[in-house]
Amino acid sequence: MLSGGKQEVDLQNSNNLEIDEAAKFAVAEHNDRENSLEKLTFSKVVSCHMQVVAGSMYYLVIEVEEGSSIKLYEAKVWVKPWQNFKKLEEFKLKDAGVTSADLGVRTGGPHSTGRGISAPPSGKQSWPTDDLVVQEAAEHAMKMLQQGSNSLASYELSEIVSADAELSDESADFELLLKIKRGAKEEHFKSEIHRTGDGDWSVKHVTLQ
Structure with missing residues (x-):
């Protein structure tokens, strides 16, 4: 990751x-x-x-x-x-064109995730959950989740269930559904994460589903 x-x-x-x-x-x-x-x-x-x-x-x-x-x-x-x-x-x-390496900081061309060229992005698009930058977004969501928790037990990421990305000229917004494990309990969390064209991240919110 x-x-x-x-x-x-x-x-x-x-x-x-x-x-x-x-x-x-x-x-x-x-x-x-x-x-x-x-x-x-x-x-x-x-x-x-x-x-x-x-x-x-x-x-x-x-x-x-x-x-x-x-x-x-x-x-x-x-x-x-x-x-x-x-x-x-x-x-x-x-x-x-735009690739997953750019991860949505440019628009107006086709994008690729190493699986072939697809149509130009328009609005929110489904993104492969094994994409490295999607995984980075999930890492930031996990950090925010842990920081906001009062529990001593750590959260563990079990699975990125789904990932959507909305691309613009200067940034990318991700909406992730994460399966989280804490002890023997598994939960689903939805997180919205923003990335600037310079690679700076911010987590808007993380909510229990």
Whole structure:
């Protein structure tokens, strides 16, 4: 699960080995998935944002050669170095549309969760409960729930039952239905969480269902 907002990486003043490896992995994985005769060739990393997860999530803009053309692609790569683990979450032409990496801070294009392109968002939309940013929203809801509790027993998140997101140009609003466990008792809570385009979170309220 996510534990922090995205931070820009200064490529001029950082160790780029892991970043370059993640970018090259993204290009190679895309080539394998597409199985096209016209392969992309890695050129360089143009920009990088990093988010601390169980490991690191890299949001990359990668320059590639495609035949005689130079193109920019956006990639999202999850890396856990201690497990020698890499997973390509998303790979698309830059500015080809909104993805779950953007999580609703832009509108007007298709969005993708790694399961294919769907229609442009309009109003409240159902969102996959296993999306990493949905899970981050649930974490913030759980923190608020625990802070407002008078009980010494801790709440545990059993399941994200459903997730809706309403996207705007500068923010995203989530409505989550959570199954919560405290001791032997299970309850359902509904939570509304707001995220700004800068990655700042606020929990509007959490209510028992």
